[in-house]
Amino acid sequence: MIGFVLRRLLQSILVMLTVALIAFGLFRYVGDPINNLVGQDTSAVEREQLREKLGLDDPFLVQFARFVKNAAKGDFGISYRHRRPVAELIVERLPATLELSIVAALIALLVGVPMGVYTGLHREGFLSRSFMTLSLVGVSLPTFLIGILLILLFGVVLRWLPTFGRGEVVALGWWTTGLLTVSGLKALIMPAITLALFQMTLIMRLVRAEMLEVLRTDYIKFARARGLSNRAIHFGHALKNTLVPVITITGLQLGSIIAFAIITESVFQWPGMGLLFIQAINEVDIPVMAAYLVMIALFFVVINLAVDLLYYLVDPRLRVDRDRATGHG
Amino acid sequence: MPAETPPLLEVRDLRVEIPTRRGVLVAVDGVSFHIEEGEVLGVVGESGAGKSLTGAAIIGLLEPPGRIAAGRISLEGRRIDNLDAEAMRRLRGRRIGMIFQDPLTSLNPLYTIGRQLVETILTHTDLTERQAREHAIGLLAEVGIPSAAERFDHYPHQFSGGMRQRVVIALALCANPRLVIADEPTTALDVSIQAQIIALLKRLCREHGTAVMLITHDMGVIAETADRVAVMYAGRIVEIGPVREVIEQARHPYTIGLMGSIPLVGHDVERLSQIDGAMPRLDEIPAGCAFHPRCPHASERCRRERPERIALGNAEVACWHAGELAGRGAVTAGVVRERRENRNARTGDGRPLVELRDLARHFDVSAPWLTRLFSREGRKVLRAVDGVTLTIPRGTTFSLVGESGCGKSTVARLVVGLYRPSRGTILFDGQDYAKLDSHAAMAPVRRRLQMIFQDPYASLNPRWRVAEIVAEPLRAHGITRDRVEIRDRVGALLRQVGLSESDARKYPHEFSGGQRQRISIARALASRPEFLVCDEPTSALDVSVQAQILNLMRDLQRELGLTYLFISHNLAVVYYISDYVGVMYLGRLVEWAEAKSLFRDPKHPYTRMLLDTIPDLEMTGRRRAPVAGEVPSPISPPSGCAFHPRCPLATARCREMRPEPLPRGDGGEVACHAVAENRLPERAPRETPLRQEAD
Ligand SMILES: Nc1ncnc2c1ncn2[C@@H]1O[C@H](COP(=O)(O)OP(=O)(O)OP(=O)(O)O)[C@@H](O)[C@H]1O
Ligand code: SF4
């Protein structure tokens, strides 16, 4: 187990280093960092001094090492546009994105899993068929279109929900939350649903497929032959066995929810990291782009690690290997 | 009128239909039988005969769209086939239990066996959680799980196959059902474990007074377990009666054929009697008697009218001509089938064709290096084959037997060059074949040896026509590229294996299992090999089809002077086909000898154990003595003689020193200290049980 975790950690570090290399390449070789930092009227001598000070003439590896060291401390330099440390900008925007993503993921799970179980158990029912048809719409419509449609209906026509922004937020230390105010919650509804819709249908279809698979297995047949109740069989035996693949996909999806938030955030003008990133692209704000890349990679890696550990909790076959040799009677 | 107590289970005119897009298939048709309290009813028949569907219909677990279309099923006098789902569920487990074929997949992998037991007990009784736990531990001990209290909290994957089937039995019996339907309970297990499980099932049911419907295709299991037996064919019961009567005086032509096609240890026959053809598919069941296309006694009436079951002796038979045929199916009548002719007359000149010298193959099964580093474990080497020496004379059959994982298949793969040996030599016709490393150098030898695999489904490319499949070796070995010649050769090969030339245009899926195995044989013969390696060539086939293939292999050997290396776990098949038999245990050959001599006088304690597991079809009253224990992990085999943890004769010396092969006195060899030290006990005669149930 320890060997396994350590191996995974090592792999994660390798992934992060690779991403850092790309981010560093962006930072160092797309445009001239000096030009971006100083005004038009700076003299060549001053530029040269700045170059030296920033160490831009050092060998590649030294520069990269410095970049990684700083990144590990959360220091990604100064945003070209905002003229503020990138870390500060990110910390400001992080809560908005995380709240949106986590609420979206919860919606996707809490609706997707039961719907998947239901459609798996009642394959031929009217409700199941409707769910399946609806889910087709969910996967085939692009996110931004769904967002715009929602805005049109609930924001413009019915005027129930705000069409942009986060509403009022409350500060809890450095974290700002919109979950504690009515306007904040109202503002969250549409973006969260928009973001959740795709993952929800995916999870539903996945759980359904897994459920159908598991219900065909021998141990479910044997459980039926022992007269266990349908509830015990469906929710005790079958559902748990569908969890392993569901955890994998959900984990990966949580990562992509955070990444996909870019689109939703720009549709709803949600003041999160995605919006920051879009603006950074428009204005070639390289340090922000680099930082965003590294952040997202970090999320993916951490989530993957968590998924692997969850496996261990769910599936005993992975937990115990060594006993097997002594298991023979 | 005295009210007779109704039988425990009564099935009347059961009909199970499966609606499909192309019409309704009738899978079980007019099946009637009963089971008394505490009785064991065996149900035999080849795959597809409708055995499992009958069982599923009784316990109410037919998979949709399958449905009971007619008939009635009563349990303890109460009709149960029309109960609603909830009432049926409450019956399951409590009144009727079920055991499935594969213990590896019957248990939920995510829960401990204890949890699964307690859950089931709580569903059916008013016991408290604690009492249920105690009851469960008691049951585990009863089914022979050592240190049951500790094992209670273990997960299924921590048990071996045999142990898991014990747990499954405990689960099926935990609410004390009156009837247990056991659907092929031992088919997925090793022969040696089979005997243990059958003995256990029998003992438990006797002690608990539970009746058993034992579904199997293995006549041997029926013979030693059941009180009565029902023989099924194409969804119908063709014969039902007391086991002894059905086995010794089979009356239905199908039963007679079935019994004749089972090879028996101790019976020397040149050919097995065989039923030609195979069971019809559900959508083409013939009118009248479903067996008539395969029946040697079929008359005009058989083709038109379906026979009713009539009483003959204590049995009932569904055959128009059963009265005239009675008694022709005695097992011993099989011996009248031609006597085995003098072996040496048909075998070659006795010169060796294949010689293995100290052959070994090791696999590296270590964990990834980082894991190894962190958990500080070394490399792990699995010695699948570890020093095998044997000689196969030209024109003979050498068989390898042994429990699963002992390295039989690995030897086969080494011999045909699918694996490279880690050590040792393979001499083919005097040439060191394993040392030839270039493809070109191997080619002439490759052509002369071919392999036939266990699974005729997986080993044929489904997208090729039979003609292309059979012609492939001709092209691959560059034997001929001439189209006309290839066509002629393929035609001849197909005829040789009992197919017709027109089959060349078909695809593999259009054939039955037995026919596919014929195609594999035709393909193997295409390059005119002298040596065929056959790894379990009949174990995926039904007995009657197995007999056809075994006969074909015999005929081909005689005609073409072929030499076989034959691998099987079925000892009766091995006895029938072999000239020499080698017994493998954990990668080593522990004993080998001329087949008859080995079966008559096995010396190695392991060989003796294996031979004692052969089911007794002749009903001599001999009980199977199950093998004690299970095969240890080949990664860390026991020291000295690897068999010592299971050997009743083991001494300190056995634990330290590996025994060397010694002559058996009949040309064979045996590796055992007890033989060397002359302290081998006389073997108990076959009639008396060697040992009671192993646990
Ligand atoms: N490619 C491989 N890599 C690792 N281990 C292997 C490999 N092939 C075979 N083994 C192991 O070698 C041992 C012998 O295998 P083999 O298939 O020869 O057994 P067998 O006697 O044919 O058993 P069975 O009756 O189940 O077919 C087994 O423990 C098996 O797991
Ligand atoms: S009824 Fe006729 S065809 Fe059927 S088994 Fe009897 S003799 Fe053969």
Ligand code: SF4
């Ligand atoms: S060598 Fe010893 S342990 Fe091995 S089989 Fe012979 S008596 Fe048994």
Ligand SMILES: [Mg+2]
């Ligand atoms: Mg094998």
